[in-house]
Amino acid sequence: MSNPSGDRLPLSRILLYSLPFSGYLAMSMPVGMWFAKFSTDQLLIAPGIIGAIIFLARAWDAVSDPMAGYLSDRTNTRLGRRRSWLVASAIPVGLTYVMLWTPPESLGTTGVIVWIAAAMLLWETTSTAFYVPYLSLGLELTTDYHDRTRLFGWRQALVAAGFGASLGALSFMQNEAEYPDAEFQVAVVTSVALTLLILICVLGVPEPKHHQGRGSDRLWNAFADVLRNPHARILLVVLGIDSFGMGAISGLGAYMAEDVVGRGDMLIPMMSVWMVPQFVCVPIWVRLSRRIGKKRLWFAGMVCSITGFLGILFVGEGDWLVTLVQVLLIGVGTSISLVIGPSVQADVVDYDELQTGERKEGAYVAVWNFVRKAGAAFSMGLGLFVIGLTGYDPLADRQSDLVVSSIRVMAGVVPALAFTVGALFFAQFGLDEAEHRRLRAEIAARD
Numbered sequence: 001m002s003n004p005s006g007d008r009l010p011l012s013r014i015l016l017y018s019l020p021f022s023g024y025l026a027m028s029m030p031v032g033m034w035f036a037k038f039s040t041d042q043l044l045i046a047p048g049i050i051g052a053i054i055f056l057a058r059a060w061d062a063v064s065d066p067m068a069g070y071l072s073d074r075t076n077t078r079l080g081r082r083r084s085w086l087v088a089s090a091i092p093v094g095l096t097y098v099m100l101w102t103p104p105e106s107l108g109t110t111g112v113i114v115w116i117a118a119a120m121l122l123w124e125t126t127s128t129a130f131y132v133p134y135l136s137l138g139l140e141l142t143t144d145y146h147d148r149t150r151l152f153g154w155r156q157a158l159v160a161a162g163f164g165a166s167l168g169a170l171s172f173m174q175n176e177a178e179y180p181d182a183e184f185q186v187a188v189v190t191s192v193a194l195t196l197l198i199l200i201c202v203l204g205v206p207e208p209k210h211h212q213g214r215g216s217d218r219l220w221n222a223f224a225d226v227l228r229n230p231h232a233r234i235l236l237v238v239l240g241i242d243s244f245g246m247g248a249i250s251g252l253g254a255y256m257a258e259d260v261v262g263r264g265d266m267l268i269p270m271m272s273v274w275m276v277p278q279f280v281c282v283p284i285w286v287r288l289s290r291r292i293g294k295k296r297l298w299f300a301g302m303v304c305s306i307t308g309f310l311g312i313l314f315v316g317e318g319d320w321l322v323t324l325v326q327v328l329l330i331g332v333g334t335s336i337s338l339v340i341g342p343s344v345q346a347d348v349v350d351y352d353e354l355q356t357g358e359r360k361e362g363a364y365v366a367v368w369n370f371v372r373k374a375g376a377a378f379s380m381g382l383g384l385f386v387i388g389l390t391g392y393d394p395l396a397d398r399q400s401d402l403v404v405s406s407i408r409v410m411a412g413v414v415p416a417l418a419f420t421v422g423a424l425f426f427a428q429f430g431l432d433e434a435e436h437r438r439l440r441a442e443i444a445a446r447d
Helices: 013-034 035-041 047-061 061-074 084-099 111-138 145-157 159-174 182-206 217-227 228-259 265-277 282-292 294-312 322-358 363-387 401-426 431-445
Strands: none
Touching: 013 035, 013 084, 013 111, 013 145, 013 159, 013 182, 013 228, 013 265, 035 047, 035 084, 035 228, 035 401, 047 061, 047 111, 047 217, 047 322, 047 363, 061 111, 061 217, 061 363, 084 111, 084 145, 111 145, 111 322, 111 363, 145 159, 145 322, 145 431, 159 182, 159 265, 182 431, 217 228, 217 322, 217 363, 228 265, 228 322, 228 363, 228 401, 265 322, 282 322, 282 363, 294 401, 322 363, 322 431, 363 401
């Protein structure tokens, strides 16, 4: 059962729920930060082609995300709505991840492109089958306004383990000369780890039984309700723009390190600095959200990210310290977003329950998740297309000034503009603590 009375979730349950998130981060971060560079420089796939593959795979989420969300809302098994999906996806998500990093050497150029395209589509599909129900489960574990922030704050703090694993994986993968089978070994180890963490979560985290059978009866109505929810519509824009900005820097981070700063070994330090606030500052964000509110804190995080992205425009060769400072600012903004964002999303789902009497976390997560991945994929694809258009040469020791400038603009100016638009939209968000307390009281009275 969840805690409708407002009791705090047991810390043990929070930790068990958070474990798969760390495992999934260890797998997905190398995809976001290194896969494009791996594909262009080691598999010799043109930047425009790999950008198109990434975009098309994420576009497939327009179908897979909504179906996973709707069907998980409607699933009714002894394990529950969400945990049955977690068990079913545990092994397939690992197998497709291994496929993504290990195209057979016997394939020609066209064969490698086809293999990577198929692997990316399968990876996105199996990831959706795990990630959408997993996130949906988190949104329904508690109805308390502030305990939700505590839940997602702890979840974010625990990503330290997954982040450390992803750093080790990236370092291993980058040393291709010494470890030619690094991608395969990393993929197998992280896949097995995620499978075990998912099973531990399923055994230790019960679902709220009173949500069973309360999904929407019709697919179209489920997603129409999301679009009719005024608070959800604002978040759709904010999350899409936020992901567009983050997709640009994550997709071009390796290019920034090697081709702008001139230090290919800077990628892991950049990631470390970006990640530090995401577990060091979490207790601060949990307390601040109580004092100043979720909306003000999230807005401040957006401003911090905008400042960091704009500073990237002025980074040049050898400016590794300036780069780390800008990345740190972006990391602070990201940290706030990852703690406050899902807490606000859970509040928005409560508004839908008041309006419809249904519990459709899966439908909401599916729409938000699709917008996030589509925004990130579009910006990554656009960034790779632009640097390819301006003459990026993977075999060159030094890129042209035009290519370097295009990397700066796509990794800095474009995300800054995106976050600015997102902040303007978020200023209209009106579901605060008082409004949430009122709607929860109405739901309780009706039930």
